[in-house]
Amino acid sequence: MAVYTSNVNRVTGLSGIDTxxxxxxxxxxxxxxxxxxxxxxxxxxxxxxxxxxxxxxIQSFQDKWFSTSNISNNIGYDSFWNNYTTSIKDSSxxxxxxxxxxxxxxxSGKYNINVTQKAETESITGGAITSNISTDKTATDIxxxxxxxxxxxxxxxxxxxxxxxxxxxxxLNGKNLEDVLNDKLKTAFGTTSSGDAKVKVTKDGSxxxxxxxxxxxxxxxxxxxxxxxxxxxxxxxxxxxSGVNEFEISIDGYTAKVQFTSDxxxxxxxxxxxxxxxxxxxxxxxxxxxxxxxxxxxxSGEDLVIKNKSKDSETEVSIKVNGGSxxxxxxxxxxxxxxxxxxxxxxxxxLTSKLSNVFGEDFNNLFAGNNDExxxxxxxxxxxxxxxxxxxxxxxxxxxxxxxxxxxxxxVTNRFNVESTQSGANGDIQISDTTTQNFxxxxxxxxxxxxxxxxxxxxxxxxxxxxxxxGIQTTRPSNEISMNGISFTINGTGSVSLEAKNDVDxxxxxxxxxxxDYNKLIEEINTAVTDTRPKSSKYDYYEPLTDDEKxxxxxxxxxxxxxxxxxxxxxxxxxxxxxxxxxxxxxYKSIDIGGKTISLYEIGITTSKDWNSGGKLELxxxxxxxxxxxxxxxxxxxxxxxxxxxxxxxxxxxxxAIGSTGYLRKKAGIKGTTSAANNDxxxxxxxxxxxxxxxxxxxxxxxxxxxxxxSKMEAAMNQQNNQMAAILGMxxx
Numbered sequence: 001m002a003v004y005t006s007n008v009n010r011v012t013g014l015s016g017i018d019t020x021x022x023x024x025x026x027x028x029x030x031x032x033x034x035x036x037x038x039x040x041x042x043x044x045x046x047x048x049x050x051x052x053x054x055x056x057x058i059q060s061f062q063d064k065w066f067s068t069s070n071i072s073n074n075i076g077y078d079s080f081w082n083n084y085t086t087s088i089k090d091s092s093x094x095x096x097x098x099x100x101x102x103x104x105x106x107x108s109g110k111y112n113i114n115v116t117q118k119a120e121t122e123s124i125t126g127g128a129i130t131s132n133i134s135t136d137k138t139a140t141d142i143x144x145x146x147x148x149x150x151x152x153x154x155x156x157x158x159x160x161x162x163x164x165x166x167x168x169x170x171x172l173n174g175k176n177l178e179d180v181l182n183d184k185l186k187t188a189f190g191t192t193s194s195g196d197a198k199v200k201v202t203k204d205g206s207x208x209x210x211x212x213x214x215x216x217x218x219x220x221x222x223x224x225x226x227x228x229x230x231x232x233x234x235x236x237x238x239x240x241x242s243g244v245n246e247f248e249i250s251i252d253g254y255t256a257k258v259q260f261t262s263d264x265x266x267x268x269x270x271x272x273x274x275x276x277x278x279x280x281x282x283x284x285x286x287x288x289x290x291x292x293x294x295x296x297x298x299x300s301g302e303d304l305v306i307k308n309k310s311k312d313s314e315t316e317v318s319i320k321v322n323g324g325s326x327x328x329x330x331x332x333x334x335x336x337x338x339x340x341x342x343x344x345x346x347x348x349x350x351l352t353s354k355l356s357n358v359f360g361e362d363f364n365n366l367f368a369g370n371n372d373e374x375x376x377x378x379x380x381x382x383x384x385x386x387x388x389x390x391x392x393x394x395x396x397x398x399x400x401x402x403x404x405x406x407x408x409x410x411x412v413t414n415r416f417n418v419e420s421t422q423s424g425a426n427g428d429i430q431i432s433d434t435t436t437q438n439f440x441x442x443x444x445x446x447x448x449x450x451x452x453x454x455x456x457x458x459x460x461x462x463x464x465x466x467x468x469x470x471g472i473q474t475t476r477p478s479n480e481i482s483m484n485g486i487s488f489t490i491n492g493t494g495s496v497s498l499e500a501k502n503d504v505d506x507x508x509x510x511x512x513x514x515x516x517d518y519n520k521l522i523e524e525i526n527t528a529v530t531d532t533r534p535k536s537s538k539y540d541y542y543e544p545l546t547d548d549e550k551x552x553x554x555x556x557x558x559x560x561x562x563x564x565x566x567x568x569x570x571x572x573x574x575x576x577x578x579x580x581x582x583x584x585x586x587x588y589k590s591i592d593i594g595g596k597t598i599s600l601y602e603i604g605i606t607t608s609k610d611w612n613s614g615g616k617l618e619l620x621x622x623x624x625x626x627x628x629x630x631x632x633x634x635x636x637x638x639x640x641x642x643x644x645x646x647x648x649x650x651x652x653x654x655x656x657a658i659g660s661t662g663y664l665r666k667k668a669g670i671k672g673t674t675s676a677a678n679n680d681x682x683x684x685x686x687x688x689x690x691x692x693x694x695x696x697x698x699x700x701x702x703x704x705x706x707x708x709x710x711s712k713m714e715a716a717m718n719q720q721n722n723q724m725a726a727i728l729g730m731x732x733x
Contacts, residue, residue: 019710023703030702034695035546041688042544047569048681051668054525054576055658059670061521062654065514066647075514076647081636082106083503083510086486091495099494107485108502114495115467119479122429122462123419127445128216130414131349131358137341138207139177145339146172149314150230152336156185157221158199158213163188164225178203209340213347217413221346224311224337231332232308236319239304240267247274248320249306254281254289271299295331311335349414351392358391359443366439377433379403379421385439404430416444420462424477427462465490504628508621515605519616522580526614529576533568542567575663582653584615591644593637600646603627603635 064073071077084105090097091112099115135142146152151168165184172180178201186197192214199220202210213220239247242265247258256277264270278291294315298305308315308331319327333339344357355363364387366374373386381403385394391409398407408417418440420427431437431448440446447453464475467490469483479490486500536542542565550558570576587607590599600606604623608616627635639646657664669679676682 019707019714023706023710026706027699027703031699034692034699037688037692037695038546039544041685041692043565043569044681044685044688046544046566048668048679048685050528050566050570051664051681052671054528055664055668055670057521057524058579058654058658058664061517062651062658064517066651066654073510074647075511076640076645076651078106078636078640080510081507081632081640083506084108084500085503086498086500089497089499091497097494097496099490099492099496100498101489101491102498102500103480103487103489105486105500108500109484109486110497110499111483112470112495113467113498115465115490115493117463117466118490118492119423119465119477120460120463121419121423122427123417123460124429124446124448124451125458125460126416126418126440127457128414129349129358129416129445130212130216131344131347131353133211133220133222133345133347134343135209135341136343139203139209140207142209142340143172143177146177149332149339150228152339153225153228154336154340155223155225156188156199156211157219157223158189159219161189166225178209181209211347219346219348221348222337222342223345224335228332228334228336228339231330232334233305233331234329235300236304236306236321236327238302239319239321240270240299241302244270244322246320246322248323249274249278249281249291250318251281251291251294251315252289253283254287254291255283256281256291267299267302271297271304274304306331308332308334312338349391350411351395351409352390355385355389355391355394355443356387362442374435374439376436376439377403377431378407378418378436379405379430404428416440416446418444418446418448419460422477423462423479424464425462426477502628502632504625504632507628508625511605511624512619512621515617515619522583522614522616525576525580528570529573529580530571530612530614531568532571534564536564541565575657575667578663579653579657580614582656583650586646586649586653587615587617589644589646589649591638591641591646593634593641596634598631598634598638600638603631603638 065075067074072079074080082105084107086102086105088097088100088102089095090099091114100113137145146167147169151166153164153166155162155164157163163185165181165188167177167180167184181201182197185199185201189198191197196214198214198218200212200214202212204210211220211222238244245260247260247270249256256274258270258273258277260270260273264273274297275292278295278297281289281291283289294309295317296307296309298307306317306319306329311334313333315331317329317331319329321327337345349358366385367387373384376383376385378398378401381401383397383401383403385397389397395407395409398405404421405418406421408419409415410417418429418431420429429448429451431440437448440448446457451459464477465479465481466473466475468474481488481490486498488498533541542561544565545553545558545561553561584607587600587605590597600617604620604627606618606620607613608618610616637645642648656662658670659665665673665675665679667680669675669677669682
């Protein structure tokens, strides 16, 4: 039944007449217009799809050859045409040389270059910054702590190699702690080539210890070794036994009390209740404290194990079980590192290290008088330094101040470096401020006054680069040189031959690929405008199939039919012909370059003589190669000249077609843009959809009228039949 048919149930055919079939036949004639609109709708949809496929091909061509994100493949940019091969050869051996490195070139050339002096930037690399691991306890205090609290275990790491050092209280009988540690560290890490221990322990005048690696550039760190067990915990026997109803624990005047009930009938339940009670311990004033920060509790059968959680101090606990007598226990500190009082646990200096941690009192004393910051002057620009600055933030402040010097730090050698921002003989390190001079000398070990001092620093004098080009000597303040379109870097001294050649074969290869892609695009569009619509009979074209027509065909038959129905839908299209004509116009044009003209024809690129090709290009590779060799710059300008060059002309043709106001965009729209819903074909489809709805409504009303007409006819016939039957009944027939 047709799409416009009502779903209302009808009672027909009581008279014996098949009104349903009769109306169906009558409606087929009425619905011819509706069918035409449906086919028109499908045809327009196919046309839009065909346009958009061509637009996608145009976009792909545009993206490949005219993209600003890949200028090396953009035929309108110089970088596309700068196809040069370069070489640097030693003048005496003919072998590759690294005296010079070519960075880029936009020109051919061959030069003999003799470098006698590299350019140098005036710089001073300071002495090595040393950072030691020190203690804030004296050796005597540490020895007493070990004797009081028991053995310690320390893990030392030297340049990535870890060793654990253990010291027992028995080893200190008759020996100094530093001697014991030195013997153990020497055994663990060995000695240098000169016989010195790689890690040393020394004692300053106040008796405090210092751990340091031997030599510059080494990293030493120390951490807790194996967990300490001497007196750090004790076991309260039977605290979790079945007969225990009360438990009480006190630390620093805070007490946690527990009353066990009949539900607390396992060790786990009692332990859990004790842990909860520790959170709410109170003192005599009713103040609360969480004792879990002091100790940890665990179980061992019916026994309660109480362990100190503090690394640096002992903890005294008081236990009562079932209201019995008080059991006081002192738990030793758990941390070996804290036991010896280490202030900083590593000698490693990084960019994120705080200046106050690295340089200690020498740095902090700069802020005397409660000053939060000091002002220094680097290269004529003020820089503010505060107590929280790291090495990196100090460097950032100096280098962003735009002064005439810059600062850096090497994490491997632990040395600062200051240098002029201007290379060459005229680039001086200019720091005249006395406070800044003292800061550099005392903190970073850089002496900008006596540049060749005895701070184990390295001074480099600023020098110009001196070199000869084909026998003519010249100087430059930098090692970055630009000469006749060739950019290179001087790396050292020596005599070399520099050569840059235009890679004509590479350029020919890329242009050939461009021509091939251009021809593919032309062929696709030309096919669309020249393909004619095939006919299904002498007078009829292949058109979209209706649902009824598809029911009578196989899937393969439907596919072949629709393939023919889609052919030639853009035949003779004015928009596509306009685009082809515009592209052909670009090919025929000549470009004026300095009073001379040049065209694609002159460099071996012509249009096909076959008029059916639609304007495809033909390429004479030998002629193009010769043109590139003899007129390379002119060939480049033929394509790259702004405004009327081949590249800009093709881009303009494409933009006119698919740009924001392009005629193809207006006609069919482009997916992913607002034009997809705002174009001529979409508007046409919307109008067809509207007309289909109106036609559907008309057909529905028409069908209802037919049903009403036949219903009245059947009612009249039934009435006549009834009357006839009554008459026959009266006559006895």
